[in-house]
Amino acid sequence: MDPYEGFREFVRGRQQALMRTAYLLTGDAPQAEDLLQTVLMRTARHWRRLAANGDPEAYVRKALINEHVSWYRRRRGRVETPTAHPPESGRGRDTGDESLHRLALRDALLRLTRRQRAVLVLRFYEDRSIEETAYLLGCSPGTVKSQTNHALGWLRVLAPELADLLRDADPQEAAP
Structure with missing residues (x-):
């Protein structure tokens, strides 16, 4: 039996929403991608149990928040230099x-x-x-x-x- 049964479908179906949440938490697209990837890797290891419990998305969202806070605590002593904001995508009719x-x-x-x-x-x-x-x-x-x-x-x-x-x-x- 495939231990990741249903995981790929879950990620395909919820990735955009989870990515938006990660971006809102980090304020940075590359950091949001790293955060989501880290959390999804951990989620995959426990997928069978999470899927059996019935609400894996709640677990993933809580894990995003906890991991984000953990990253902050680990990096607190480091000095980071912010980079320029990425350009707007130009999609849609934004005023x-x-x-x-x-x-x-x-x-x-x-x-x-x-x-x-x-x-x-x-x-x-x-x-x-x-x-x-x-x-x-x-x-x-x-x-x-x-x-x-x-x-x-x-x-x-x-x-x-x-x-x-x-x-x-x-x-x-x-x-x-």
Whole structure:
């Protein structure tokens, strides 16, 4: 019996969504690819058990977050020199304002703590509930609420030009 039965199909079907999550966590396409590849390699080793448990995607998403945090902890003492931003792809009908908003949001997200960024990605990009986010991050729902509140507050300070986007976030839901 093939220990990877179903794994290839899972990766083909969910790779784009998982890659977007990895990119939102890292803010860098090559790092996102490395992160996803690392997590998928580990997932493949345990695929039979994960598939039997019924929700391998939840495991992979949690592993992405945990691995991302682990990379940060390991690299904390190293000095890295950032490179120039990759050019926009030119696909779609993007107006200049949308590009500026996207860049402002990306830059502001990268200035948040990794935990705050993970909370915002899970809550607002992946549309996860407070309880799901708490489970994926291994913390309490109250921590998710306070981290969301702090992160949104920092985004309002770091990128006031995104006020329209941030107004959509329900402050009652983020309150501790």
